[in-house]
Amino acid sequence: MPRPIQATIHTGALRHNIARLRAAAGDARVWAIVKANAYGHGIERAYEGLRGADGFALLDLAEAERVRQLGWRGPVLLLEGVFEPRDLELCSRLNLWHAVHSDAQIDWLAMHKTHQPHHVFLKLNSGMNRLGFTPARYRAAYARLAALPQVEEIGHMTHFADADGPRGIGAQLAAFSAATEGLPGERSVANSAALLRHGPEAGVRADWVRPGIAAYGSSPDFPEHDAAHWGLQPTMTLASRLLAVQELAPGQSTGYGSRFTAEAPTRIGIVACGYADGYPRVAPTGTPVLVDGQRTRVVGRVSMDMLAVDLGPVPQAGPGSAVTLWGRAAPEHGGAILPIDEVAQSAGTLGYELMCALAPRVPVVVQD
Numbered sequence: 602m603p604r605p606i607q608a609t610i611h612t613g614a615l616r617h618n619i620a621r622l623r624a625a626a627g628d629a630r631v632w633a634i635v636k637a638n639a640y641g642h643g644i645e646r647a648y649e650g651l652r653g654a655d656g657f658a659l660l661d662l663a664e665a666e667r668v669r670q671l672g673w674r675g676p677v678l679l680l681e682g683v684f685e686p687r688d689l690e691l692c693s694r695l696n697l698w699h700a701v702h703s704d705a706q707i708d709w710l711a712m713h714k715t716h717q718p719h720h721v722f723l724k725l726n727s728g729m730n731r732l733g734f735t736p737a738r739y740r741a742a743y744a745r746l747a748a749l750p751q752v753e754e755i756g757h758m759t760h761f762a763d764a765d766g767p768r769g770i771g772a773q774l775a776a777f778s779a780a781t782e783g784l785p786g787e788r789s790v791a792n793s794a795a796l797l798r799h800g801p802e803a804g805v806r807a808d809w810v811r812p813g814i815a816a817y818g819s820s821p822d823f824p825e826h827d828a829a830h831w832g833l834q835p836t837m838t839l840a841s842r843l844l845a846v847q848e849l850a851p852g853q854s855t856g857y858g859s860r861f862t863a864e865a866p867t868r869i870g871i872v873a874c875g876y877a878d879g880y881p882r883v884a885p886t887g888t889p890v891l892v893d894g895q896r897t898r899v900v901g902r903v904s905m906d907m908l909a910v911d912l913g914p915v916p917q918a919g920p921g922s923a924v925t926l927w928g929r930a931a932p933e934h935g936g937a938i939l940p941i942d943e944v945a946q947s948a949g950t951l952g953y954e955l956m957c958a959l960a961p962r963v964p965v966v967v968q969d
């Protein structure tokens with residue numbers, strides 16, 4: 602028998618979330634962001650649930666090829682554009698749209714020989730200061746692109762730094778509107794947080810929205826709002842089982858560093874899940890976990906292949922009992938949800954990082 606750990610990708614939840622985001626997007630078309638192997642879900646596994654989107658956006662050319670191999674004929678966008686000149690051949694061959702954020706990328710396009718003129722999105726650096734042309738240089742870049750026979754259509758994009766927080770999107774949106782004013786082409790600005798929090802603001806909806814994390818059922822602004830507030834369902838469950846039970850007498854400890862010491866007689870369960878499965882090693886005592894669908898807490902240090910949980914609230918649990926590390930408990934255990942965002946917060950990170958870190962050794966099944 603294999604180790605009992607397993608991840609489940611919920612196709613129906615992906616479909617639900619895409620429909621929810623589409624409703625929030627008004628008339629705009631929806632890119633499903635599938636970078637980082639669909640936020641750790643696996644592009645092939647997530648595809649069925651995400652194909653209700655209007656296009657797929659990602660970074661990696663190999664991932665773009667995988668989307669085409671799945672039979673997707675619609676738009677595919679490379680969010681960082683190409684990394685070297687010969688990548689443009691693949692763009693021509695697979696009809697990939699690509700972001701253009703640098704002069705070098707325009708130089709490469711100018712030298713590129715193709716019968717298939719390209720669809721590009723020119724990227725404005727409106728304040729994030731990662732990629733893109735500054736407002737002062739944006740129109741010159743646009744003019745250069747517009748003069749190239751290799752380019753057929755030029756859209757406009759930017760990315761918000763603070764859509765999830767109190768600074769909001771106002772200043773960046775104003776910079777975007779000014780830089781692109783009067784230029785033809787489609788607009789794309791909103792990530793999950795911008796779409797859900799600022800959707801009604803003029804201009805955010807634009808022609809294309811780019812929700813990533815929300816499609817995967819994690820809230821873009823947790824803990825201010827949780828996934829249920831936004832009507833999103835978890836798309837990834839990480840589940841395992843208890844391998845053993847230990848009865849700690851007062852003063853006894855569990856795990857490396859003896860970081861948890863029982864003050865009273867305490868039953869603890871040892872779970873087949875550790876940091877080599879992608880569970881965060883830094884998750885401290887108190888991190889929420891479900892046993893037989895009931896909420897309890899991690900105790901002591903997470904080790905490579907195991908972690909310990911407090912069985913105080915679940916006295917009926919024993920070896921073989923079902924453990925939900927995040928996501929949804931099985932229907933026979935009540936189907937309770939443990940939001941990945943709560944586990945992430947306890948570990949000092951975000952749902953994004955936990956999803957993306959799901960380890961290759963964890964078997965994954967797809968369920969509707």
Ligand SMILES: *Cc1c(COP(=O)(O)O)cnc(C)c1O
Nearest residue numbers: 634680760792793811812813814
């Ligand atoms: C990752 C990414 C997104 C999606 O962001 P979420 O916060 O996951 O919604 C949108 N646009 C760009 C350019 C990105 O890199």
